[in-house]
Amino acid sequence: MTDLFWPGDHLAGDLMSDGAFLAAMVAVEQAWLGALVDAGIAPADARADLSVADGDVETIARRADVDGNPVSALIAVLRxxxxxxxxRWLHRGLTSQDVLDTAVILCVRDVLIRVGVECAAQVRALSELIETHRDAPALARTLTQAALPSTLGAKISRWLAGVLDAAEPLAGLRTSLPVQVGGAVGTLAATTELAGSIDAALALGDALADRLMLAPALPWHTTRSPITRIGDALVTCCDSWGHLAADVTTGSRPEVGELAEGSGGGSSTMPHKNNPVRAVLIRRAALTAGPLGATLHAASAASVDERSDGAWHAEWATLRTLARRTVVAAAHTSDLVCGLRFDEGRAAANLAAANLAAADGLLSEQQTMTELTGRPGLSDYTGAADRVVDATLSRARHFLEESS
Known part of the structure; x- marks a missing residue:
C-alpha cells in the first residue's frame, strides 16, 4: 500500500490492509466451519477450502454499505x-460481530509482531550508542534552558527506558489476544442450539481460538477493553518514539549541533539543508496517535445494548490507521537510532559555554548542597547517572534475552 498523505505508509506493507482484513475474515469462517465438522455438528462433506480472490475486495466493500459491515457481503460471496x-453450514452460530472482531484481532497480532521486532532492533541500537557515548560530558536542559552537567549516556538511557516501557508489554499482549464468539447478542444462543448443550457451545468457541492460535475467551461483544488495550499499547510506543525524535530535532539544530541523522533529507529549493526527516516523521505519528487512541476510548464508552449503533463501527478504520502509522513510526525509529550520530566535541563545548554564561556557573546547586552538608563537593556532579545507565542496560539485556 502507498499513501501520498502519509509518506512512509508503504513500510507497513500489507498489514491491516483491505486484503489482510478480508483474508482474516475468511480464516475465521474457515476455522469455524472446521470446528463444526470436527465436533460432529456439521457433516463431513460440509468441510471445504474457503477462498476469495483479489477482485472480491471491491465487490465486498461496495456491498458492505448495505448492511453496515463487510461480513454479510463476504458470506454471500462464499455461499x-x-x-x-x-x-448450508457456513457461518452457522456466528454473527457478523464475531467474524469482524476476531478478524481485527488476527490483523492486529501481525502488527504487534512487527512492532516487537522493530522495538528489539531499537533496544540493541540504543544500547550500543550508550556503550559508545556513556561518559561523554553533555549539557542537561530543563524548560529549554541550561540546567546541569550530565552525560550523553544518561540522555540515551532515558530514550532506551521509554522504548522498553513500550516494548515490554507487547509480548504479553500478543499472547493474550482473545477470540470473539458470542452469537447475535453475546449469549451463544444459536451455538448452544446447534451443539446441544452450553458446555459444547463453549467448547466450540475454544476450538475456534485454538485453530486461530488466539486466547480462549467468553464473549466480550460490547465490552471493548480488548480494543482499547491494543490502542493504548500502540500509542505508548508512539509516545516513546516521539520523545526520542523531539530530542533529535532539537539536538540537530545547527546552533546546538550535538546530533545528526545518518542520512537526513533534502529541500526542494535549499541544497544546503540536511533535514532530520526521520525524526520529523516520527513526531508526526506521535502527535496523531493519542487522538486516535482517544477515539477508541470514546467508542468504548459509547458502547450500548448488545451491539453499538456507530461506536463499534468507528473502531475499525481508527484502529487500522493507528496500527499502520505505528508500524511506520517503528520502522522510522529503527532507521533513526541505527544511524544516529553524536558530536561529543560539540556536546562538551555547549556544556562549557553554558557554564561560562551562567551567572554562578552550572554548579550553583552543588554549592548549595555543600553548604548544607559541610562536606566538599564531588568532582563529578552527575549523581547517580552512571548507576541509572547500568540499570537500564541490564534491563535491555534481559528484554533482548526474553524476546530472542
Missing amino acids: DRADAETA
Whole structure:
C-alpha cells in the first residue's frame, strides 16, 4: 500500500490492509466451519477450502454499505461459490460481530509482531550508542534552558527506558489476544442450539481460538477493553518514539549541533539543508496517535445494548490507521537510532559555554548542597547517572534475552 498523505505508509506493507482484513475474515469462517465438522455438528462433506480472490475486495466493500459491515457481503460471496452442504453450514452460530472482531484481532497480532521486532532492533541500537557515548560530558536542559552537567549516556538511557516501557508489554499482549464468539447478542444462543448443550457451545468457541492460535475467551461483544488495550499499547510506543525524535530535532539544530541523522533529507529549493526527516516523521505519528487512541476510548464508552449503533463501527478504520502509522513510526525509529550520530566535541563545548554564561556557573546547586552538608563537593556532579545507565542496560539485556 502507498499513501501520498502519509509518506512512509508503504513500510507497513500489507498489514491491516483491505486484503489482510478480508483474508482474516475468511480464516475465521474457515476455522469455524472446521470446528463444526470436527465436533460432529456439521457433516463431513460440509468441510471445504474457503477462498476469495483479489477482485472480491471491491465487490465486498461496495456491498458492505448495505448492511453496515463487510461480513454479510463476504458470506454471500462464499455461499455463491460453495456446494450446497458447505453453504448450508457456513457461518452457522456466528454473527457478523464475531467474524469482524476476531478478524481485527488476527490483523492486529501481525502488527504487534512487527512492532516487537522493530522495538528489539531499537533496544540493541540504543544500547550500543550508550556503550559508545556513556561518559561523554553533555549539557542537561530543563524548560529549554541550561540546567546541569550530565552525560550523553544518561540522555540515551532515558530514550532506551521509554522504548522498553513500550516494548515490554507487547509480548504479553500478543499472547493474550482473545477470540470473539458470542452469537447475535453475546449469549451463544444459536451455538448452544446447534451443539446441544452450553458446555459444547463453549467448547466450540475454544476450538475456534485454538485453530486461530488466539486466547480462549467468553464473549466480550460490547465490552471493548480488548480494543482499547491494543490502542493504548500502540500509542505508548508512539509516545516513546516521539520523545526520542523531539530530542533529535532539537539536538540537530545547527546552533546546538550535538546530533545528526545518518542520512537526513533534502529541500526542494535549499541544497544546503540536511533535514532530520526521520525524526520529523516520527513526531508526526506521535502527535496523531493519542487522538486516535482517544477515539477508541470514546467508542468504548459509547458502547450500548448488545451491539453499538456507530461506536463499534468507528473502531475499525481508527484502529487500522493507528496500527499502520505505528508500524511506520517503528520502522522510522529503527532507521533513526541505527544511524544516529553524536558530536561529543560539540556536546562538551555547549556544556562549557553554558557554564561560562551562567551567572554562578552550572554548579550553583552543588554549592548549595555543600553548604548544607559541610562536606566538599564531588568532582563529578552527575549523581547517580552512571548507576541509572547500568540499570537500564541490564534491563535491555534481559528484554533482548526474553524476546530472542
